[in-house]
Amino acid sequence: MKVKVSFRLNGASKTDEIEPNQTLCDYLHDVTGTTSVKKGCDTGECGACTVLLDDMPVTSCLVLAPQVDGREVVTTEGLGTKSAPHPVQREFVEKDAVQCGYCIPGMIVTLSWIFEHAPGASDAEIKRLMSGNLCRCTGYLQQIEALKAARKRG
Amino acid sequence: MKSFQYLAPIPPFEYAAPRTLSELFETLDGHGKELQVMAGGTDLLIAMKERAVAPKIIVDLGRLRQELGGIAVEGGVLRIGSLATFSQIESSPFVARYADALRQAAANVGTLQIRSIATLGGNLATASPAADSAPPLIALGATVTLLSRSGQRSLPVQSVFAGPKRNGLRAGEIVSSVEIPANEEVRSVWTRSAVRNENALSTVSVAVASTVRDGRFGQSRVALGAVAPTPILAEKATRAMTGSEATTAQAERVAALAAEDAKPISDIRASAHYRKRLVLVLTKRLILQILSESMAP
Numbered sequence: 001m002k003v004k005v006s007f008r009l010n011g012a013s014k015t016d017e018i019e020p021n022q023t024l025c026d027y028l029h030d031v032t033g034t035t036s037v038k039k040g041c042d043t044g045e046c047g048a049c050t051v052l053l054d055d056m057p058v059t060s061c062l063v064l065a066p067q068v069d070g071r072e073v074v075t076t077e078g079l080g081t082k083s084a085p086h087p088v089q090r091e092f093v094e095k096d097a098v099q100c101g102y103c104i105p106g107m108i109v110t111l112s113w114i115f116e117h118a119p120g121a122s123d124a125e126i127k128r129l130m131s132g133n134l135c136r137c138t139g140y141l142q143q144i145e146a147l148k149a150a151r152k153r154g
Numbered sequence: 155m156k157s158f159q160y161l162a163p164i165p166p167f168e169y170a171a172p173r174t175l176s177e178l179f180e181t182l183d184g185h186g187k188e189l190q191v192m193a194g195g196t197d198l199l200i201a202m203k204e205r206a207v208a209p210k211i212i213v214d215l216g217r218l219r220q221e222l223g224g225i226a227v228e229g230g231v232l233r234i235g236s237l238a239t240f241s242q243i244e245s246s247p248f249v250a251r252y253a254d255a256l257r258q259a260a261a262n263v264g265t266l267q268i269r270s271i272a273t274l275g276g277n278l279a280t281a282s283p284a285a286d287s288a289p290p291l292i293a294l295g296a297t298v299t300l301l302s303r304s305g306q307r308s309l310p311v312q313s314v315f316a317g318p319k320r321n322g323l324r325a326g327e328i329v330s331s332v333e334i335p336a337n338e339e340v341r342s343v344w345t346r347s348a349v350r351n352e353n354a355l356s357t358v359s360v361a362v363a364s365t366v367r368d369g370r371f372g373q374s375r376v377a378l379g380a381v382a383p384t385p386i387l388a389e390k391a392t393r394a395m396t397g398s399e400a401t402t403a404q405a406e407r408v409a410a411l412a413a414e415d416a417k418p419i420s421d422i423r424a425s426a427h428y429r430k431r432l433v434l435v436l437t438k439r440l441i442l443q444i445l446s447e448s449m450a451p
Contacts, residue, residue, distance in 0.1 A: 001168055001169075003169050003171075019166070020166075020167065020168075020169035020212070021163070021164040021165065021166050021167055022164070023164070023199065042203065043200050043203065044196060044199075044200065044264070044265075044267065044268060045353065047265070047267060050267055053270070053271065056239075056241060056270035056271070057266055057267050057270055058267050058270050058271045059265075059267040059268070061199075062195060062196045062199045062200065062267075062268075062271070063195065063199075063271065064169070064192075064195060064199065064212075064214070066169050066171065066214070067195065067214060067216050069171065069217075070217070110266065110267070113266075128351075128352065129266050130266075131265055131266075131351075131352035131353055132264070132265025132266050132267045132268065132352075132353060
């Protein structure tokens, strides 16, 4: 039986009738066309599907789509645009922090949260906070550099 | 677009998200095992994808965050609502002041993404033997308030665990809150061993709470996770520590008794023998930590 959900997606109000047995990850990617939301492990280990739910990073593969009713969802599309990128998005380009790209949208969502909410976090703390985002290409160093550059330049 | 499935798709179920407690208890009424209450959902969704469970009805507590959330101190009690997330617990100054072992454990649960939505009540109701919130709560002498249509009752935290992944809740009952005595003199510490620092189930976890005054330990508790079918109070260790001389030699004796209290199994993460050894080492480390903190100016 379908259920009604009303929520905000990247700043816009959205109301939909949805089947409850789908994850937020599948719903965002397949139904709303928010294709930055990637499915990696589908078990909350890899972080590729990370989105902000009421300004907290969550793995959207472990959230049922109807759980977002009345709440706010932000994906990397909602953080910035090509002409006005989020400081973390801008520095990912500057620091070559991208290789294959699959983990990047989720990684940017997590690092943007660290940028906003843990501005004084040490390297060790940054690593702890980003441990839920796996990247098998880069080795993480460029991404940490990108976050630090974003802090410096704002 | 057809979505690629790594695990089987989640089978259909009916979904309800009550907006008041009375609506909740009406929804829960008359149902048995086919109904599953959901808090954050992080354990439940994995279990559903793995086909370990297949509920026909899911009741989402998510619209009751006002009623079942929050962290507050009132009348000498630290009260943590069942829907408080591990992120909220990790950053609460009340938890840091009165239940630091719980803060340490909360900061180590899963990943930032899991802590952002996983709840204390969900962790207890899921009843994993390795539930990281349980040893700190047991060591701190916490109780759990369970709420149902017919009223509420209070249980020691260890009594909420009936067996591996089996809780002691009755049909129609939910975890409402956790109550911890708010005593600033109590030092509580937690540690664990796991195959990785982050995002790993604990191989063994230990929490110790105590007060040190005039060279003696006051009321103390040693609690263990992942070394028995449920998290446990290490009874011999607890009895030996309470009221004893606060010395390094006593720390060693208590740690050895904690290893006797542990009844671990061998599994994919460690052998029973290694787990007992870990209990001894980690318990000793924690008691020495309490001793050195008590001597700090």
